[in-house]
Amino acid sequence: MGFIGTLCLLLVLTTLAGHFSNRIGMPSVIGQILVGIVVGPAVLGWIHLDTTINLFSEIGVIILMFIGGLESNLTLLRKYLRPAIIVACMGVIFPVILMGATANLLGLSAFESLFIGVVFSATSVSISVEVLREYGALDTKEGATILGAAVADDIIGVILLSIMISLMGTQGLSTTGSQQNIGLVLIEQVLFFVATYFVVKWIAPYLMGISEKLLMASSRTITSMVICLGMAWLANLVGLSGAVGAFFAGIAVAHTPSRNVIAEHMEPLGYATFIPLFFVSIGLNMSFSHIQDSLIFIIIMTILACLTKLAGCGLGAKMSGFSRQSDYMIGAGMVSRGEMGLIIAQIGFSAGLLSATYYSDMILIIVLATMIAPFLLKHAIKKLPNEANEPLVDRQLEQI
Template identity: 70%
Template sequence: MDFIGALCLLLILTTLSGHLANRIGVPSVIGQIVVGIIVGPAMLNWVRLDSSLNLFSQIGVIILMFIGGLESNLKLLRKYLRPAVIVAIIGVIFPVIMIGGATLAYAFSPLEAAFIGVVFSATSVSISVEVLRDYHSLDTKEGATILGAAVADDIIGVILLSIMISIMGTEGVKTSGGSTNILLIFAEQVAFFGGTYLMVRWIVPYLMQIGERLLMTASVTITSMVICLGMAWAADVVGLSGAVGAFFAGIAVAHTPYRETIENHMEPIGYAVFVPLFFVSIGLNMSLAHLGNSIVFVAVLTFLACISKLFGCGLGALLNGFGLSSSYMIGSGMISRGEMGLITAQIGFSSGLLSGTYYSDLILVIILSTIIAPFLLKHAIRHLPATDSADVSLDVQERVAENNRPS
């Protein structure tokens, strides 16, 4: 099946599955991931994740995080920066210790076990952003903490991955100057965040004003898209996820007079094609070929992948004064590994840190934990007392009830 035919099929199926998922009270992303599992190599093998679908998927996660930045409250992000960093640090330590320790029982070397722990220290907030958007919880203290922690988690993960590759003496991620240098990567990331501050404060407002003066249809939207893709590319160059750059691009555009216009234009662009394909691609990555031989290993790691983030990040939230319900929500929002886990595992595989068999098992664990995460986050949001979200202008519980009401 060629790309256009596959694209047509996937858009039909993701639309129907998303509708059905919402009707039965399940996050729509679950239905879209399940579509990828059913039509992909795991079951029917109708569609494979080729370079074209993968490109659309990457654009999807960038647009999704850009929209997440547009809808975020910068004041809340600043207010909860400290707890977000603590949540990220503890949320990295727990998976490295718990999962790294567990894999030692499967005859992995200490360095290999440590690397697997690093793989599961990563967090992909993209799926959590979608669930938070569905339930109108991005603009809450919990949502701000999850977003801030995910950014810090990404930075920590990149540093740990660089250290592991350097220790094991293999050739991994490349910079423009040659082999990875940890200090150089750190310096580049500091420069990126310095540039991001300039973008938010001065450059983006000026660029948006220029865009408004251009005699082109949707010139303001085109300008915002250039900013989004440019900052995503810059983040990728310095070793961060492109999603991080897109998120900060969204925050920058949100602090201009064009926020509402851009939000109204970007959602149809993203959700018509690109965002559904990102969620489908997660299912398309799944393979069940070796499941019979490693089902216990996969089950143990899946359990630990969920528990380590839930308890680690939840503990970090508790230590910062959040209540149990809020801590449960923050821990649930950090479980998803998504594209960050897949990227980290791929780097390890291409660097010779993982065998082909164990690489497939880790991919399956990443996907399973990513599927479980939205269910836990939805449950946490629905059981969040209104008093635990004083930063929200409307009661979250009423919005959740409205979201679950059949249309």
Template identity: 65%
Template sequence: MAFLGTLCLILVLTTLAGNLSNRLGVPAVIGELLVGILIGPAVLNWVQLNNLVSIFADIGVVILMFLGGLESNLQLLMKYLRPAIVVATSGVIFPIVLMGLASWWWGFTVLESLFIGVIFSATSVSISVAVLKEYHALSTREGATILGAAVADDIIGVVLLSLMISLLASQGIQTAGSQPALALVLIEQVAFFGGTYVLVKWIAPYLMHLSERLVMASSVTIMSMVICMAMAWLADIVGLSGAIGAFFAGIAVAHTPYRAVLADHVEPLGNAIFIPVFFVSVGLNMTFDHFLHNLGIIVILTVLACLAKLLGCGLGARLSGFDGTSSAVIGTGMIARGEMGLITAQIGHQAGLMSESDYSAMILVIILATIVAPLLLKQTLKRMPKPKAVAEETA
């Protein structure tokens, strides 16, 4: 029952912080992230990232991405698939090169520097989805490109992580747990996307129609949550982020007559409990252990973490025909880091590739980049011509 008190504290503080953020003209997610830092180990140490908080946070990101899928335009996503792949690829190359070179210059070994580059090559688009939703830019061509690039980025991230684990093994460095062969992982992911097509085309419409005939309160909403959670679970099994599975579940359900009803039912559920816990959990990861000792590398890598995605993804967008403002929106939309970066850093730490001090610095840089990302995204969205965004939404 103690968790109920923790949950009450989180909900009260995130509501107040979100209100203050909105009044100050700052994305509400910033206030919620800062609440996590304030009440977590970094400052007051009132709340720790325990199992229950992690479970609620996982559900929160799944619901957030499901809502993102509900509001997305599948035709727009398909139309901008090629630019999304270009953006994702350039957005992976730049962090590996820039942050790898900076780490090597700072004194890390070549293998450690390469590993740090891989840590920051991954994007967590969940934060950006919240900002895009808040500013009604999710169904623009920029939003579609960001979402498509996030999917491609996740696949590239899995491949890079598998290659790094193989490289570590070749150097005699053992990582925790057994890893499936890369070829098997890729086959499973191809099967997942094939199953996603079947879900969108046939399974989701049938299940949603069936749920409407059940004599049960909220049966349609329950069925949508079953589809959402199942897709998130399957995505996790094949090595992708559960958020990606939830996103495609949202797209599948959006192509049924129940889209508006579900948005009205699911969004209050997510915003009332689970999504605030997710944003707070990001802040709970932060500590200031070894902060002064690592201040130099933390500042350098935080700046590069933002610039690498901004320049890399922005360049990819420019090469795909976007103008400067749209390229900046796409670049800033890809800055936030998240679960893949945290997982990769943890693997390096457990393998002894990173000291406790270096590991703390990497986590701190991930959190700082994630906090900066919504602020930069909001500023670039404000520069985007409004008529253009509206036109794309209705296309």
């Protein structure tokens, strides 16, 4: 029963923190992450990240990304696929080269430096999705580009990690010990996206149609959760983040007549318990125990973690024809590393790509960059012209 008391305390604190964050003009996620920092090992040490909290956190990010998929416009995602890929590629090249080179200059080996670059090439779109939702910018051309680029980032990051582990002589991405090579990983991921097409086009509409005929309370919501969790599991099985699978599950369900009902049911389910624990878990990952020994390294790499995505993804947006304000917003939306950075860092550490000392520093840098990201994105959204800040679909309807 100890976890029940912990859950109760965290829900009270995250609700109050989110309220006061909004009152002073900050995104609510900042207050929730701060709760994790204050009650966790970094400050008070009351609560530590255990298996149960981690499980709730994983469910939270899956539901959050499912909601993000529900609210996304597939037409916009298709339209801005090309700029999303360009943004993703530039957002990988800049961190890998600049952060890798800087880590090498600061005394890390060439292989460790390259791995650090790979860790920070990843983007966690879950934080950005929450901020975009909060400020009504999810269904815009910039929002669509951020979502598409973040998914592409995940794929590129997993491929780079697979190559590095293979070079170390430890085949595979799976922590369960199954042997995989880079060719097999690529084939599995291609098959996953082929399966995703079938889910969006036929399987999800068919299952949601059946759910409407079931004599069971909330049958449509249960069916949508089965699709969500199933897609998340499949994505994780092929080496991608479960958040990627959940996002596409949301898109699939969004193209059925049950979209509005599911959205109404999923938001209370996610935001009442699971999603706040996801943001808290980011703060619980932070620790200041050895910060004095690596302070310069942490400061430099945190600054670079933000600047490389801002500059790289912003340049990719500029190459795709976006305005200067949109370049800034897209770059800011890609800064967050969140759970994707933590996952890649953990897998690489387990495979011997990084020493224990630098692994602790990496976790702190990832958390710091994730905390800075919502501030940057909020500032970027406010810099957009009012017309550009409206959902693109609404502007098209007004023109008609």
